[in-house]
Amino acid sequence: MAVMPGLQINIGQSQQLKLTPQLQQSIKVLQQSALEIQTMVEQTLEENIFLELDQDEEDVLADDSAALDAQDEATTEGSLSSEEDSATTDTALGNDLETDASWEDIYQDDPIPSLALTHSGDAEEWTAPENYTAEQRSLHDHLLWQAEIHEWDSDLDQLIAQYIIDALDDDGYVDEPLQTIAQAISEHAELPITEERVESVLKVVQTFEPAGVAARDLQECLLLQLNADTRDGPTTALLEQARDLISNHFELLSTHQFNRIKRRYKLNDDQLEALIHFIQSLEPRPGRAFAVVENDYVVPDLILTRRGDRFVLELNSEAYPRLRLNPEYIQLAEQIKDPSQANALKEKQQEARLLIKSLQHRGETLLRVGRYIVDRQQRFFEEGEKAMQPMVLREVAEALDLHESTISRATNQKYIQTPRGTYELKYFFSSGVAQYGQDDQSATAIKSYLREFIDAEDPRKPLSDSKLVKLLEEKGIHVARRTIAKYRESMGIPASSERKKINYFK
Incomplete structure (x- = not known):
């Protein structure tokens, strides 16, 4: 069984490439x-007796430069330099794995103190107070409770109300046609239920709290809230005007035709x-x-992290469970004389070695890609989004002598924690925009x-696109x-004319 990464070519009547x-x-x-890695490792630990966690090195964080070959002492301390390009490639997976799969070449010697809260009692049973949350009643439960205490004319009406409540979306709107609800209830109750009866029950549900719930569209939702408003005084005139406007001229409101509303x-x-x-x-969303x-x-x-005038990139130890082969089980497996059992155990050992190598290769690849991104986007980490440099997958792939698909896999759903926040690695990729002979500018x-x-x-005088062009030129x-x-x-920013209408009363 081959364990080295590569391609196999079978020559016969046809040629095939196999990974x-x-x-x-x-x-x-x-x-x-x-x-996903953590979940996979936990499952593999349960299924493969030859794998175990390396408990002796549990609290040691990863050193970015130790995973790369032939780096100088300054690089070992974590400084990022544009001259560092001698890292191992993604095809350089050796077959000389040690029995305990030591990761000393990736993890630091000096552990960084943990920031975990101090507490008494069993660490596995203790839960920080901030992790306790009060029970939160959902909209569905809140409406069902009101339906249970309401005096219905019949049990069938209460059943219809439950179906209507089940048909509401998260914003409180009826998500299905009333005819569909009537058909579903008819099949369940084995009774003919008309759409008119469902609508009559819907009118009752629409009186429940919160106001505006169980509406079929925004116009009905707003009217339900206005009809539930019983305030007196100066608000009465506003209520009547708002009801008439939404009932009869809703299109003027939705298209911001304020001058026509005034007239x-x-x-x-x-x-x-x-x-x-x-x-x-x-x-609008009750x-x-x-x-x-x-x-x-x-x-x-x-x-x-930043240490002095240098950026230090490290693997997150919590994201990389440290595994090794269990030497005791390996010795026991060598004593098995039955050929079929010995071969089965040998395959399990090989699977364990394969996983350990794959995890190590994953860490090395992410470090290489991360180092290049940090070096290329160093101004971003110092100044913010405005200093983002244009960068595409092909550029990184050529610089690291990797395939673009490898860079894509290494940046998708992979995150980096920085002094400016936590970002997905692919966030740092953006196309360049030509600037009439000048250097390209990042879209970000x-x-x-x-x-x-x-x-x-x-807000009363929004900037036009032409004005924005001039401001950028400055x-x-x-x-x-x-x-x-x-x-x-x-x-998602509207044009200046639309922004002027939206901001008219801000």
Whole structure:
């Protein structure tokens, strides 16, 4: 069984290229995220008796430069230099793996103190107080509770209400046609249910809290909230105007035709502003208050820190479980005389060695790619998005003598923790924009400037694309107006005319 990465050529009536098992494993491991790696390792530890965690080195962090061959002492200390290009390539996987698969060539000798909270008791059972959360009732549960205490005319009506509540989306809108709901209830109850009866029950559900729930569109949602508003005083006139506007002239409101609204209702600027602000106080997504917020956590593969005037790139030890072969089980396996059992155990050993090598290769590849990115984008880490340099996969692949697909796998779902925050590695790739004979400018940098200019603009006099071109030229960036329009649209920013309408009452 071949263990070296490479291609096999079978010559017969046809030629076929086959990836060796080790190269297949290396590709699979490289493209997985840190969380997927942790899950895979945990599962493999349960299935393969020859693998075990290297507990003696559990708290040691990875040193970026030790994974690369023939580096000078300054590089070993973690400094990043543009002259460092003697790292091992992605095909340089040797077959001389030690029994314990030591990672001393990747991990530092001096551990960095842990930032874990101190506490008493069993570490495996203790949970930090901030990890406890109060139970949060969902919109579905809140509406079902109201349906249970409501006095329905019949049990069938309550059943219809439950079906309607189940049909609501996260924003509180009815997500299915009433006819579809009626058909589903008819099949379940084995009774003919009409769409009219479903709509009558829907009217009841629409009286539940929060106001505006169970609407079929935004117009109905806003009207439900206005109809539920029973305030007296000066608000009464606003209520009547808002109801009429949304009921009969909703298209004027949705298209920001404020001048036509003023003429139709004979309003001055102050009265129009009060009316629009009143409508803006309504909730277009009534289910939002019950939305369960779940944070997406990522485990960074690389950690970038600054020590003095140098950046230090390291593998995150928590993202790379340190594995080794269990020497006791290897000795026991050598004593097995039965050929079939011996071969099965030998395959398990080979699988364990293959996984250890693949993990090591993954770490080395990510370090190489990460080192190049940090060196290329060093100004970004010092100055921010505006200093981002254009960089594409082909550039990195040629510099590191790797294939573009390898760079793509090494940057997709791989994260780096930096003093500026945690970023996916592919975030640092952006195409270059030509500048009439000057050096190309990163698209990310241009978007950063556009966002800054638009955030600071006068809401009553938004900046046109032509004006944005001039402002960029003052920063030494020369791009065409159509490029500005393309980037503005990709950022979800409307044109200046639309922004003026949206910002009219801000």
